[in-house]
Amino acid sequence: MYRYEKNTKTLPSLFALKNSIWEHSRAENTARLVLLCLADHADPTGFCFPGVERIARRCKKSSRTVQRCLRILVFLGEIEIYPNAGPRAVNSYRVFMLPRNGVVNNTLASERCDMPEVTIETKSGDRDVTQTTSEPSNESTPIVPYGDDVQFWLSVVFKCFNYTSYHLDSRYTGWIRKHLSHLNREDAPSLLCFYEDEPLDSRKHPFNLRKRKPETLIRHLPAMVHLALELFPPWKPPPEPPKWRERLAKGYPDAAARIPAKRSFWDLRDDLRESIREAIGPDPPTAEA
Numbered sequence: 494m495y496r497y498e499k500n501t502k503t504l505p506s507l508f509a510l511k512n513s514i515w516e517h518s519r520a521e522n523t524a525r526l527v528l529l530c531l532a533d534h535a536d537p538t539g540f541c542f543p544g545v546e547r548i549a550r551r552c553k554k555s556s557r558t559v560q561r562c563l564r565i566l567v568f569l570g571e572i573e574i575y576p577n578a579g580p581r582a583v584n585s586y587r588v589f590m591l592p593r594n595g596v597v598n599n600t601l602a603s604e605r606c607d608m609p610e611v612t613i614e615t616k617s618g619d620r621d622v623t624q625t626t627s628e629p630s631n632e633s634t635p636i637v638p639y640g641d642d643v644q645f646w647l648s649v650v651f652k653c654f655n656y657t658s659y660h661l662d663s664r665y666t667g668w669i670r671k672h673l674s675h676l677n678r679e680d681a682p683s684l685l686c687f688y689e690d691e692p693l694d695s696r697k698h699p700f701n702l703r704k705r706k707p708e709t710l711i712r713h714l715p716a717m718v719h720l721a722l723e724l725f726p727p728w729k730p731p732p733e734p735p736k737w738r739e740r741l742a743k744g745y746p747d748a749a750a751r752i753p754a755k756r757s758f759w760d761l762r763d764d765l766r767e768s769i770r771e772a773i774g775p776d777p778p779t780a781e782a
Contacts, residue, residue: 509590510532510535510539510588510590511529511532511533513590513591514528514529514532514571514588514591515529516591517591518571518591519569519571520562520565520566520569520571523552523554523558523562524562524565524566524569526552526554526562527548527552527554527559527562527563527566528562528566528571528572528588530543530548530551530552531543531548531572531586531588532588533551535586535588538587539587539588539589539590540585540586540587541585541586541587541588542578542579542580542583542584542585542586543586544583545559545560545563545584563586564660564662565660568660570589571588571589571591572586572587572588572589573586573587573589574586575587642669642673642676642678643666643669643670643673645678645681646669646672646673646676646681646714647661647666647669647711649681649684649685650707650710650711650714651707652685653684653685653688653689653707653710654688654693654706654707656707661707661708661711665708665711665712668711668712668714669711669714672714672715675715675718676714676715676718679727680718680721680722680727682725682727683718683721683722683724683725683726683727684717684718684721686721686724686725687700687703687717687720687721687724687725688703690724690725693705699720699724702720703717704717731759733757733758733759734758734769734770734773734776735776737758737769737773738752740773740774741769741772741773744772744773745772748772
C-alpha cells in the first residue's frame with residue numbers, strides 16, 4: 494500500500510483545491526467533471542479512493558468514459574493513480590493543487606516537474622484519444638533506461654496504422670520493455686512494409702495474420718516483426734568496390750581526404766558514388782579470375 498507523510502504546515506483547504514481546478518485546470522468537458530468529483534472526495538492532502546462506478550454514477554457517465562478521463566488527467570499531470578492502494582485494494586487517487594500557469598504546485602507534489610503543454614483532440618465516443626505534447630519549458634524529466642527504444646517502437650506501431658500518436662496505458666509500454674531484448678531497430682522498415690503492402694482488412698495470407706489495433710500489435714510485436722522479416726528481409730548493400738579509398742586517393746587525394754573515414758561507399762550520395770566509380774575506373778581482377 495502506498496504510504497505518505499502528511500505535511501500539516503502546507504495543507505491547503507478543500508475549497509482552495511476545488512478553486513484551483515476551476516481556474517487553472519487544463520482538463521475539459523467530462524475530464525474536468527471527473528476531476529471535480531475526485532476533489533469532492535479528497536482529503537486535505539489531495540488523496541481519495543472512490544470507485545470508478547461511484548464516479549460514473551455521480552458524473553452520469555459510463556465507467557469506460559470515466560476510465561478514459563482518468564487516463565487523460567494522469568497525462569495532464571493533474572492527478573496520480575496508485576493501483577490497489579486504497580481500502581479493499583481499490584485504486585487511490587491524488588489530486589494536485591494547480592497554480593495560475595497550469596503547472597502542478599510543489600506544495601502538494603514536490604516530486605512533480607513542470608508539465609508540457611498538451612492539446613487533446615477527442616473523437617466522437619469513447620474509442621480514441623489523440624494527444625500531442627510540446628517539450629517541457631523547464632528542465633526535462635530524467636531519462637529512464639531504454640526509454641528511447643520504447644518511444645521508437647511506439648512511433649513505429651502508430652505508423653503501421655497511420656495513426657497520430659495517442660496516450661496509452663502504462664501496461665503497454667511495459668510490454669514493449671519486455672520485448673526490447675527481441676527487437677532490433679533495423680527491423681522496423683520490414684514491419685512497416687508488412688503493414689503498408691496490403692490493406693489492413695486484406696484476407697490474403699499471410700497479411701490476414703496482422704494485428705488490427707496498436708494495442709494488440711504491441712503485445713505481439715516480436716512475432717509480427719519475425720513474420721515481417723520473412724516477407725520483407727532488410728536490404729543489404731552489395732559489396733563495395735575493392736580498395737576504393739586507396740584508388741581514389743592516388744588520383745584525387747583532396748577529394749579522398751574530404752570523405753569521412755567512417756562513411757561506407759553506400760552511405761554516399763548517388764551522384765558522388767558515380768563520380769568515384771568514374772575516377773577509380775574498373776575494378777581490378779580478383780585472384781579467382
